[in-house]
Amino acid sequence: MKEVTAARTADAERLRNYLRDESSTFYGHADELFLPANQAELADVVRAANESHMLLTVSGGGTSITGSRVPTNGGAVVSVERMTSTGREPPTGFKEVHGAGFDILLNAADKTAIVPPAITLSALDEILARSGLLYPPDPTEMSATMGGTVATNASGARSFHYGPTRAWIRRLRVVLPTGEMAELHRGEPAAKKGTVHFTAAGRTVGVPLPPSGEYDMPRTKNAAGLYLAPGMEPIDLFIGCEGLLGVVSEVQVDLVERPDQTLTVVAYFGSCDDAFGFVDAAVSDSLKLAEVPHFLSLEYFDRRSLDFMREAHPHIPKKNVAAAVLFEVPYSEFERHNPYPDTCMLSEVEEALAKHRVVSNWAVPGARREEVRLFRHSLPEAVNDFVRRRSGKIGSDMAVPHEQFRQMMRAYEGESAACGVRFLMFGHIGDDHIHLNYLPENDEEAERAKMAYSRLAKTAVGLGGTISAEHGVGKKCILGENGRLIPYLQVLYGVRGLRAIARVKKALDPNGILNVGNMVPPEMLT
Ligand SMILES: Cc1cc2nc3c(=O)[nH]c(=O)nc-3n(C[C@H](O)[C@H](O)[C@H](O)COP(=O)(O)OP(=O)(O)OC[C@H]3O[C@@H](n4cnc5c(N)ncnc54)[C@H](O)[C@@H]3O)c2cc1C
Missing domain, CATH: 3.30.70.2190 (Alpha-Beta Plaits)
Structure with missing residues (x-):
């Protein structure tokens, strides 16, 4: 790849950290790691990768449990970890605030902040606490970054009251897979006549939406697949896109007064x-x-x-x-x-x-x-630790409509008892969203648990629910009807839905370089 201004390294030891995630299930390989320190350097890296048709996987805090930040198809990794400040002058009404190794721009009166993509949720919380403010989405894992949580539309316990990340993003800056910068604001004109429009680097970009009936999003809390709906706002394309459509380089969030008490x-x-x-x-x-x-x-x-x-x-x-x-x-x-x-x-x-x-x-x-x-938090951590030492994580993230919740719980109990593998259940019951985690002791048990999981995912979809309410799908696969592995997202949207995602991806990433392997299989992008 041509010269870029950002720091880069091909040191294998340095790269090792970026070849896995918290799932301990996915392992990747990469030739190089890029470490841009600001938005211009980031855009430069993406532009250069696009020009040389080089695969590029975006890395945030690495806490994903779906393989979404793992470069399973090779190429290079770009980590935003050095982007700890927005690198710009505070706009009117904002002041720069430092803390925990990060700089944010805060407008306390308007209850909003502009933050860099690398800031962790715990650092942001520490800074905001001093002003009595709160960024409400609270995914359990506080070492996740702002860029990563936007890319996965993360949510947590308090999302029952406050909603997921999507509800709290006022503005996004994104580097498109072509290297062009786009700025997206909440409230911008909605999609018309099946196309959603926005501006990037002075040109109007049009993204075709799937025709009705081809891609129906579940009416539950959901983090599976792209957000594609008639009348949608352009900003929603990028929230929860698992880095398929762009790299988040700056985020403006809404805040509330801290209900500390x-x-x-x-x-x-x-x-x-x-x-x-x-x-x-x-x-x-x-x-x-x-x-x-x-x-x-x-x-x-x-x-x-x-x-x-x-x-x-x-x-x-x-x-x-x-x-x-x-x-x-x-x-x-x-x-x-x-x-x-x-x-x-x-x-x-x-x-x-x-x-x-x-x-x-x-x-x-x-x-x-x-x-x-x-x-x-000690529960998912202990579960992840337990499975890391054994046969890998097999944990569900399904949610169903409230009226179907008890039926889904009966299905979890029934399937799990029948497969005879140790399991436990916990999670966001207020959103009808329970994590079922299998704790297999060996590979044979893990196989049985995967079969049960696969049947349960179909049950959740049959009840009008989702296969992933907060973690996203990343590179997860599941056993299909014929016993062969299929992309996990196919259970929810079918092959037609995956093709709809691939069309959107190709419209914004014609060379197919960014985060390839997430949501849809690479062969669908060619
Ligand atoms: C113990 C534990 C508990 C968890 N609990 C929750 C929970 O309650 N709720 C929940 O939603 N999740 C949870 N997770 C999953 C995980 O924390 C979230 O998915 C989180 O949003 C990932 O953020 P990250 O910064 O670690 O991103 P990474 O893991 O680095 O990446 C995740 C995805 O985001 C993309 N990405 C990262 N940065 C950017 C960027 N700047 N621009 C574009 N794309 C980017 C990556 O390419 C990848 O596709 C948990 C994980 C663990 C280990």
Whole structure:
């Protein structure tokens, strides 16, 4: 590839880190690593790769669990890790704020910030906390970067209340696969007559959308596939595109005042039905917490998850516990209702818990929220650690419409019991989005778990749900009808849907260089 201004290295030791991700399932190979320090250098690298038809895979924090940042098809890697500042003067109303090794531009009055792609969620949170502000999407893994979370439309526990990353992006700067820069604003003219338009480097780019019936996105929380819908805004093409359509070089996010004062409760139930009943009441707001904003989060742990966590968290009760629900309620409202927040529970919540036969609960005031956050995060981390030492991760990310949730849970239990592989379930029950994780001890068990997983993905789609509500699909494959591997996304959209994605990809990346292998197989792009 021709000379570029960005730092580059072909040192094998240096490259090794970028050839895998947290899935411990995908391994890649690459000839070179590019480390641009600013937006101009990044554009230069992408332009040069495009001119020499060189495959380029974008790397953020490397926390993906789908292989999406792994260069399985070779070529080069471009990491945005040195892009720790926006590198530009603050626009009117913004001021530069430093912290945790990053610079952001903050407009506290307008509750918005312009941030570089490399900033981690934990660093951003640390900086914003000083101004009493919050960037609401909270994917569990706080070492993920802003660029990576935009590319995967990440979400987390509080997305129950706040929605996913997509809802919080006001403006994006993106380097297209041609090396041209595009700036996309929320609220720009929507797609017309089947084409979505935007401007890049002074020219108008038109991207054809699939005809009706060819690509119907599920009506659940969803992170699988491109966002393609009639009347869509151009910015939505790039959020959740898994780096297929461009490299995020700058992000302007919306912020809210920090509800630092929250009450977090882990409620233990004697039966799953009791736990589900409490969640139904919370989701439908039949608790009538008239003055209390909705629950910020509603998370679920099955009995097996609690057993798995007990060694590290001995305070988890042992007897008569079948499931737990973790939830957060804004504390200021709580205080208004109750003068003794450390010892008592919001009375309406307490009544609802009692009605659903809660066994016991662990209530933590806002100042100690981090304890519960770490408690919640320790589970996926421990699961990832466990499977890393054995047969690799087989964990689901499916969500279904609320009315189908219990049927999906029965399918998880039934398929998993039948395949005889140890498993556990936890996750975002408020969004009808549970992670089923298999813990196979050997390759033979892993094969059985993969078959069960494959049947469950089809069940979720049959119930109107999605195969991935937050992680994306990356390079994941699944066993098809004939026992052969097919792209995971094919289960949701069929071959016609994959072709629709490939058409959009070709419109923006005619040489097929960027993040090839994500969502659709490389051969569909030629
Ligand atoms: C323990 C654990 C818990 C997790 N919990 C959650 C969760 O609750 N919710 C959730 O959504 N995810 C979760 N994840 C998955 C992961 O953290 C997210 O997918 C995250 O958004 C990835 O961000 P990253 O910066 O690590 O990106 P990477 O892993 O580096 O890359 C992910 C994808 O984004 C692309 N990308 C990265 N940077 C850019 C950029 N600047 N421009 C364009 N494309 C880019 C990559 O090419 C790749 O396709 C979890 C992971 C772990 C290990």
